[in-house]
Amino acid sequence: MKIQSASVIVTSPGRNFVTLKIVTDEGLYGIGDATLNGRELAVAAYLNEHVIPCLIGRDPHQIEDIWQYLYKGAYWRRGPVTMSAIAAVDTALWDIKAKAANMPLYQLLGGKSRTGVMVYAHANGRDVPETVDRVGAYLEKGYKAVRAQSGIPGVAGVYGVAKGKGAFYEPATRGLPEESVWSTEAYLDFAPQLFEAVRVAHGMNFHLLHDVHHRLTPIEAARLGKSLEPYRLFWMEDPVPVENQESFRLIRQHTTTPLAVGEVLNSIWDCKDLIEEQLIDYIRTSVVHAGGITHLRRIADLASLYHVRTGCHGATDLSPVCMGAALHFDLWVPNFGVQEHMEHNPETDAVFPHAYSFKDGYMHPGETPGHGVDIDEELAAKYPYNPAYLPVARLADGTLWSW
Numbered sequence: 001m002k003i004q005s006a007s008v009i010v011t012s013p014g015r016n017f018v019t020l021k022i023v024t025d026e027g028l029y030g031i032g033d034a035t036l037n038g039r040e041l042a043v044a045a046y047l048n049e050h051v052i053p054c055l056i057g058r059d060p061h062q063i064e065d066i067w068q069y070l071y072k073g074a075y076w077r078r079g080p081v082t083m084s085a086i087a088a089v090d091t092a093l094w095d096i097k098a099k100a101a102n103m104p105l106y107q108l109l110g111g112k113s114r115t116g117v118m119v120y121a122h123a124n125g126r127d128v129p130e131t132v133d134r135v136g137a138y139l140e141k142g143y144k145a146v147r148a149q150s151g152i153p154g155v156a157g158v159y160g161v162a163k164g165k166g167a168f169y170e171p172a173t174r175g176l177p178e179e180s181v182w183s184t185e186a187y188l189d190f191a192p193q194l195f196e197a198v199r200v201a202h203g204m205n206f207h208l209l210h211d212v213h214h215r216l217t218p219i220e221a222a223r224l225g226k227s228l229e230p231y232r233l234f235w236m237e238d239p240v241p242v243e244n245q246e247s248f249r250l251i252r253q254h255t256t257t258p259l260a261v262g263e264v265l266n267s268i269w270d271c272k273d274l275i276e277e278q279l280i281d282y283i284r285t286s287v288v289h290a291g292g293i294t295h296l297r298r299i300a301d302l303a304s305l306y307h308v309r310t311g312c313h314g315a316t317d318l319s320p321v322c323m324g325a326a327l328h329f330d331l332w333v334p335n336f337g338v339q340e341h342m343e344h345n346p347e348t349d350a351v352f353p354h355a356y357s358f359k360d361g362y363m364h365p366g367e368t369p370g371h372g373v374d375i376d377e378e379l380a381a382k383y384p385y386n387p388a389y390l391p392v393a394r395l396a397d398g399t400l401w402s403w
């Protein structure tokens with residue numbers, strides 16, 4: 001079997017997605033997600049100009065050799081654009097291999113390690129009562145794990161809160177980046193009230209998660225973690241910018257609130273110290289941004305040596321192709337923790353028909369050979385690319401801050 005052609009499909013059914021399709025000379029094809037929110041065309045160009053020419057004529061079964069070729073052959077290793085491009089190739093090749101073997105991808109990885117994949121939903125509200133209600137709505141739907149994010153009195157445009165009541169949160173906005181103002185003081189005073197209200201209303205018998213989204217200093221994160229201990233969070237995510245892995249030592253010294261990090265990381269090297277020093281409890285690297293199934297398995301295997309479990313990123317800016325592949329990975333991986341699941345809009349689900357399903361707080365990737373997700377190219381063409389950017393955050397005095 002040989003790779004005969006490959007193409008990059010950019011579509012925007014409500015938000016931008018980039019998909020790589022690899023076609024073999026035996027008629028089999030595979031697809032991979034290459035979406036990097038706010039920098040989509042950088043990955044599309046990387047694939048079209050620098051990757052696809054190197055793929056034509058290769059044996060698609062040689063997944064590992066192609067991965068090494070694209071990683072080491074680039075010379076300029078790592079980074080979100082490079083690793084998202086490699087991820088798309090890798091995911092498409094695993095899709096092809098599983099189709100050729102006529103089995104769902106999780107079987108090819110080693111079979112299922114659990115009956116279903118526990119997922120967490122995103123509950124958000126403009127204030128505490130609305131957020132508490134949204135948490136309840138997801139518990140009603142059967143979710144065992146729910147993330148809570150709320151508006152903060154006196155702080156406009158907080159991360160994770162949809163603009164309309166009950167709407168899904170979509171961070172990217174059309175046109176140039178929106179600017180939001182952040183107040184750590186207001187947030188640190190407010191957060192314990194939110195989680196107290198959630199636990200009083202819904203009890204302790206479900207997993208409660210929260211995303212700090214890179215905004216604190218280590219000592220502030222330590223203070224927040226301690227203040228939330230009575231509410232027994234499943235995890236406190238991205239408490240500080242992750243470039244300085246050592247800063248997690250200070251947080252660890254002060255709090256037992258579990259820590260989750262990794263959605264902005266794209267290689268094992270970026271999280272090696274966090275894992276080996278057990279500075280985190282969950283690693284959130286994703287199929288689409290961390291080099292695909294091949295590399296994510298390496299990260300998970302390292303994590304398994306240090307009691308670190310997976311908690312893959314799964315926001316709506318990761319396409320259904322990534323979600324499908326992630327669910328096969330999640331069903332197999334021995335040190336599974338939880339999978340993030342934000343529902344895509346109906347237009348997106350129509351562009352990306354898929355076999356995965358949700359029931360009673362768990363998801364299953366389905367039994368379709370491959371990763372079980374396809375792309376309707378004709379429908380995709382009806383949604384042209386529409387530039388959109390993630391916001392930036394500033395402090396009240398104008399200091400540019402982590403969004």
Ligand SMILES: O=C(O)[C@@H](O)[C@@H](O)[C@H](O)[C@H](O)CO
Nearest residue numbers: 037171211263314315317390
């Ligand atoms: O945990 C999460 O889902 C968030 O951090 C994301 O919403 C993140 O902001 C977006 O994926 C960025 O594109």
Ligand SMILES: [Mg+2]
Nearest residue numbers: 211237238263
């Ligand atoms: Mg996050």
